Amino acid sequence: MSTVSKLDEELLIMGREHITEFVQRTAQRLAAGSGKLLEIGPQERSEVRQNFSNYCVETFDIVDTYQPTHVGDITRRNESIADDTYDCVACLDVIEHTLDPFGAVREMRRILKNSGLLLISAPLNFRIHGPIPDCWRFTEHGFRVLLRDFEILEIDILESPGRDLFPVHYNVLAQNDKFRQTADTDLKFRFI
Numbered sequence: 001m002s003t004v005s006k007l008d009e010e011l012l013i014m015g016r017e018h019i020t021e022f023v024q025r026t027a028q029r030l031a032a033g034s035g036k037l038l039e040i041g042p043q044e045r046s047e048v049r050q051n052f053s054n055y056c057v058e059t060f061d062i063v064d065t066y067q068p069t070h071v072g073d074i075t076r077r078n079e080s081i082a083d084d085t086y087d088c089v090a091c092l093d094v095i096e097h098t099l100d101p102f103g104a105v106r107e108m109r110r111i112l113k114n115s116g117l118l119l120i121s122a123p124l125n126f127r128i129h130g131p132i133p134d135c136w137r138f139t140e141h142g143f144r145v146l147l148r149d150f151e152i153l154e155i156d157i158l159e160s161p162g163r164d165l166f167p168v169h170y171n172v173l174a175q176n177d178k179f180r181q182t183a184d185t186d187l188k189f190r191f192i
Contacts, residue, residue: 015123026173034087038090060074060078076107093122095122097135115176
């Protein structure tokens with residue numbers, strides 16, 4: 001059995017606060033809008049439902065433990081959800097638990113409307129955690145590759161205290177572009 005360190009506990013609190021602030025800020029930005037929003041893997045968390053009260057919020061999970069609206073694997077095509085169904089998709093601290101993050105982004109892009117918004121986040125400088133498996137960590141460059149066919153509107157970086165270039169956590173707001181097909185040579189990265 002692994003022991004959770006004081007640092008791990010502090011980073012967890014920082015990461016959760018980072019997500020909450022991002023969700024609140026994004027919900028305020030979209031307060032004049034409405035539509036359908038899908039939250040992937042919320043478990044018992046309710047930040048999205050509380051802050052996006054102007055949206056019809058549905059949930060999606062790989063298991064039915066928390067009684068989601070949809071049960072399925074986000075890395076595969078889910079026939080129960082039509083193309084272009086959602087105005088927003090929130091995938092907060094879930095992508096690192098998928099076996100195929102590129103497949104997950106393809107499926108989210110499919111079910112998002114053109115110009116729909118994706119709220120996605122993942123830890124970088126954080127311990128292996130549940131629910132298992134915990135497979136991936138993404139840098140801001142990794143998010144640019146993963147979301148290559150979206151327009152990235154914001155990359156919100158939570159820096160590690162006293163340790164530059166190894167952020168604790170990333171939140172990303174991206175807009176779906178169904179017509180975009182970005183080649184490797186067209187990818188742009190921030191110079192570090």
